[in-house]
Amino acid sequence: MHLVDVLARDSFTASFEFFPPKNEAGWDSFFTTITDFGKLRPSFVSVTYGAGGSTRQFTHDLVVRIGKEAGLDAMPHLTCVNHSAQDIDRILSRYAEAGVSNILALRGDLPSGTTALTSDYSYASDLVQAVRAFAQSGRHPDPRGFGIAVAGYPEGHPQTPNTLVQMDHLKAKCDAGADLIISQLFFDNHAFYDWRERCELAGIKTPILAGIMPITTVTGLKRMAELAGGTKFPAALLRAVRRAQDDADAVSRVGIHWATEQCRDLLDHGVRGIHFYTLNRSDATRKIYENLGVSSTDALRL
Numbered sequence: 001m002h003l004v005d006v007l008a009r010d011s012f013t014a015s016f017e018f019f020p021p022k023n024e025a026g027w028d029s030f031f032t033t034i035t036d037f038g039k040l041r042p043s044f045v046s047v048t049y050g051a052g053g054s055t056r057q058f059t060h061d062l063v064v065r066i067g068k069e070a071g072l073d074a075m076p077h078l079t080c081v082n083h084s085a086q087d088i089d090r091i092l093s094r095y096a097e098a099g100v101s102n103i104l105a106l107r108g109d110l111p112s113g114t115t116a117l118t119s120d121y122s123y124a125s126d127l128v129q130a131v132r133a134f135a136q137s138g139r140h141p142d143p144r145g146f147g148i149a150v151a152g153y154p155e156g157h158p159q160t161p162n163t164l165v166q167m168d169h170l171k172a173k174c175d176a177g178a179d180l181i182i183s184q185l186f187f188d189n190h191a192f193y194d195w196r197e198r199c200e201l202a203g204i205k206t207p208i209l210a211g212i213m214p215i216t217t218v219t220g221l222k223r224m225a226e227l228a229g230g231t232k233f234p235a236a237l238l239r240a241v242r243r244a245q246d247d248a249d250a251v252s253r254v255g256i257h258w259a260t261e262q263c264r265d266l267l268d269h270g271v272r273g274i275h276f277y278t279l280n281r282s283d284a285t286r287k288i289y290e291n292l293g294v295s296s297t298d299a300l301r302l
Contacts, residue, residue: 007180013272013274015045015046015276016045018150022237025081031065045073047076049077075147077104078131080120088127103147104128104149131177132176133148151182151184153184170204181199185212187217210274213276216251241255
């Protein structure tokens with residue numbers, strides 16, 4: 001289902017992000033877990049794309065398989081790092097032939113050990129324009145072409161410390177044709193609300209989803225700090241994790257409680273939707289739903 005139609009159908013969206021398993025055993029385990037995610041009835045799901053397109057084939061296969069076997073609307077991430085215009089056109093053609101409706105367009109991370117960007121597209125806004133132009137070729141079964149989501153950074157992007165320039169980049173992506181903004185993960189809702197207001201001041205009217213990732217381990221917290229450069233961890237959260245750090249179950253409970261309170265507050269402040277970074281694990285997301293007093297997104301949509 002095209003993103004425009006998803007947003008028209010659901011006054012509130014709940015969505016999940018997955019990453020492609022690295023081996024056959026991982027695929028079997030993942031599709032056992034996805035049954036649990038399916039019970040939560042997400043508006044859509046997304047599938048990540050490794051640095052420089054390193055999981056290109058896995059991403060494509062997982063998106064197609066999720067649609068066929070799990071009956072979920074799956075949106076692949078697509079990056080322009082290390083891809084030519086011809087590469088992007090071929091990838092879009094394959095997704096169109098497979099009946100994929102939406103794309104999450106990203107500039108993407110450089111592969112480890114690489115310092116130079118090799119691409120026909122320098123910015124995500126260039127990629128958005130290319131995806132939007134694909135509709136004009138008539139090669140997508142939907143005459144509107146792909147629905148397009150893009151990323152937003154409530155607490156800043158490490159490669160663009162100037163927040164005014166950063167907002168210009170987001171506005172350029174929206175002006176190029178983005179249908180939806182999905183935020184980077186954050187742990188301080190005030191930072192998200194301030195950023196949302198700044199988006200409004202910049203004239204951005206594209207719907208914004210809040211990205212939430214519950215902390216489940218101390219190792220995971222440190223990994224998040226590496227992956228999501230610029231994301232701040234409130235002192236109250238760090239104190240709670242430190243108190244529980246010798247008990248793995250207690251750390252998980254702290255993380256789930258914090259994420260639950262974030263989601264409750266976001267709902268109270270009229271967020272358009274929540275995008276859960278799941279790490280392919282359903283337990284934490286399911287517990288957040290239970291803590292919010294809902295069993296599926298049907299209740300969240302009311």
